[in-house]
Amino acid sequence: MAWALLGCPHVRSLVPVTCLFLLLGGCEPQPRTGPFKEPPPAPTSEDSIHVGPLSGKIDGKEFIGKSARYYVDHRPGYEKIDVKIYGVGSKTPCGDLDEPKPPSVWLRRVGAEKVTAEKTTTTVAEGGKWQVHYQIQDSGYWIGNGDANALVVTEEVGPDLKLSGVLSACFRDTTGSCVAGEFAASFCRVSFDEPVRGTEAMERPKQVMPFAAPSASAAPAPSAGAAAAPSASAAPGKEPRP
Numbered sequence: 001m002a003w004a005l006l007g008c009p010h011v012r013s014l015v016p017v018t019c020l021f022l023l024l025g026g027c028e029p030q031p032r033t034g035p036f037k038e039p040p041p042a043p044t045s046e047d048s049i050h051v052g053p054l055s056g057k058i059d060g061k062e063f064i065g066k067s068a069r070y071y072v073d074h075r076p077g078y079e080k081i082d083v084k085i086y087g088v089g090s091k092t093p094c095g096d097l098d099e100p101k102p103p104s105v106w107l108r109r110v111g112a113e114k115v116t117a118e119k120t121t122t123t124v125a126e127g128g129k130w131q132v133h134y135q136i137q138d139s140g141y142w143i144g145n146g147d148a149n150a151l152v153v154t155e156e157v158g159p160d161l162k163l164s165g166v167l168s169a170c171f172r173d174t175t176g177s178c179v180a181g182e183f184a185a186s187f188c189r190v191s192f193d194e195p196v197r198g199t200e201a202m203e204r205p206k207q208v209m210p211f212a213a214p215s216a217s218a219a220p221a222p223s224a225g226a227a228a229a230p231s232a233s234a235a236p237g238k239e240p241r242p
Helices: 020-024
Strands: 055-058 061-064 067-073 080-086 104-110 118-122 130-138 141-145 148-154 163-171 178-187
Touching (some): 080 163, 118 130, 130 148
Antiparallel strands (some): 055 061, 055 178, 067 080, 148 163
């Protein structure tokens, strides 16, 4: 699928301007005219990629990656890692973006296993380990493209939880969109891992970490026939106050 009109619910199209609600005067993204340009093959080595932030052109407009973050989803059946590189900055690594709804380049890998140091290739024809997309706002609606020839080079996540890498990607669209360069993404919790109250947004509980699914208590089970010792601090029958 070359284009998806994300602002029109339940509507997808292989043609960038098709939207069912156009007939009713609803969605009105600007048309992309002209034939699709086939992207060049991805480079075989990161040595040909310039040193510096991810940059290039998306949909005919200049793009420079100014902030990046990644999310790890451990939900059964939804395991994945998303890396989002935005064309605007943010005051804190996981805080609000400086501008709403900026253009972005994003990567997705199925599976929540730890990211290792590796080099992978994605193609329009066959896909790859990492999906490579961009998305932009057009007349108030999101338009995305996920057809790319790309080289994705990742480093192993360090103690600071940063996910760094190098990307070169060219997309099959009407403008010949291409980006290349480096990124360093901060780990951020997905929305359902965010605290409801009582915890600052940037405070990371020890049990919420990337690549570590929630697990049962590490304490060994009591031996057969032995009664569990009651906790001196526990108050039976009472729930802690929120």
